[in-house]
Amino acid sequence: MSKYMECQTVLGDRKFLVAALAELGYHVEVHPEGAALFGYEGHERPERANVIIRRKELSPASNDIGFARSADGRFVALLSEYDQQIGYDRKWLAKVQQIYKEKQTIATARAKGYVFQGREVVETAGGQQIRLRFGVR
Amino acid sequence: MQTKTITVVIDENGNSTIDLGGFRDNSCAKVAEDFRGGDRVTKEHRKVSCLQDAESQVQRHTGR
Numbered sequence: 370m371s372k373y374m375e376c377q378t379v380l381g382d383r384k385f386l387v388a389a390l391a392e393l394g395y396h397v398e399v400h401p402e403g404a405a406l407f408g409y410e411g412h413e414r415p416e417r418a419n420v421i422i423r424r425k426e427l428s429p430a431s432n433d434i435g436f437a438r439s440a441d442g443r444f445v446a447l448l449s450e451y452d453q454q455i456g457y458d459r460k461w462l463a464k465v466q467q468i469y470k471e472k473q474t475i476a477t478a479r480a481k482g483y484v485f486q487g488r489e490v491v492e493t494a495g496g497q498q499i500r501l502r503f504g505v506r
Numbered sequence: 507m508q509t510k511t512i513t514v515v516i517d518e519n520g521n522s523t524i525d526l527g528g529f530r531d532n533s534c535a536k537v538a539e540d541f542r543g544g545d546r547v548t549k550e551h552r553k554v555s556c557l558q559d560a561e562s563q564v565q566r567h568t569g570r
Contacts, residue, residue, distance in 0.1 A: 372534045372552055374524045376545035378516075442544075466520025473543055474514050474522070481540050483512065496518030505510040505537070 378470045380444040385476070386420055386436060389468035395422045406433040406447060416447050428455060471499050478503050514541060521548075 380386055383399065390397050398404065403417040409430050418435025427434065432449040434457060439445050446465075448457055475485060484504040491498040508528040516522045524541045526534045 372524075372526045372529070372538050372550070374538055374542065374547055375549040376522050376524065376542055377548050378520045378522060379544050379546060381544045463518060463520045467516050467518065470516045470520055470522055470545075474516070474541065477540065477543055478512075483540070486511075491515075493518070498518060499516040501514045501516070503512040503514070503541075505512075 378466050380436070380466065380469055381442050382473060383420065383438075383444070385469045385473045386444055386465075388472050389465050390420070390422065392468050392472075393465065395426055397422055403437065406435045408432045408449075409451070418447055420444065427452065427457065431455070431457075467497075467499060471501065474501055482506055510537075512537060512541060 387397055387399060398421045400419050400421065403419055404421060406414045406416045406418055406421065407424065408414050409424060409432050414432065416435060416437070418433075418437040420436040422434040424431040424433050431452050434449075434452060435447040436444040437447055446462055448462075453459075471488075479485060484506060486502040486504050489500040489502075491500055508530070510528040511526075513525040513527070514522055515525070522545065524538055526537055529537070
């Protein structure tokens with residue numbers, strides 16, 4: 370039986386999150402036990418995260434951006450109000466999520482024996498969509 | 507025999523659709539699960555072609 374399914378991406382695997390951020394050009398810190406985020410003045414903030422982009426990679430007035438693992442296993446982004454205003458916003462996060470999902474899909478499919486048949490980028494009114502195609506051995 | 511294909515479209519919001527084509531058996535449930543990963547399903551349905559296939563299979567079975 371053939372099927373059609375719509376899914377909401379969950380950032381749950383650290384290695385794909387780190388890989389997605391690396392593809393966007395960031396050198397992230399990984400802290401399995403969590404580490405403090407620092408604000409634009411260099412002061413430690415109360416928030417802790419497991420994957421961190423330090424502010425020096427963002428802008429002179431930025432705060433660290435963090436991804437903290439929540440109790441249900443998902444990574445939750447910690448973004449300051451200022452950084453959201455300068456472009457590290459929902460749209461930026463969606464891009465991270467899109468790259469994450471692509472990497473996760475290709476790696477998982479290959480590990481399970483599916484045949485990767487191609488990738489296509491489709492321009493739409495809302496932005497770029499990534500189309501991945503697989504076959505069954 | 508029709509080729510089995512899986513098409514995953516990841517939209518600009520980072521969410522995805524999984525479209526399974528050419529499946530004539532119940533293996534599509536497992537395949538869909540493989541591609542869903544840990545994501546949350548927001549919508550799911552069988553395709554029309556699938557329902558027609560299932561219907562014709564039922565007719566063949568009842569004819570025996």
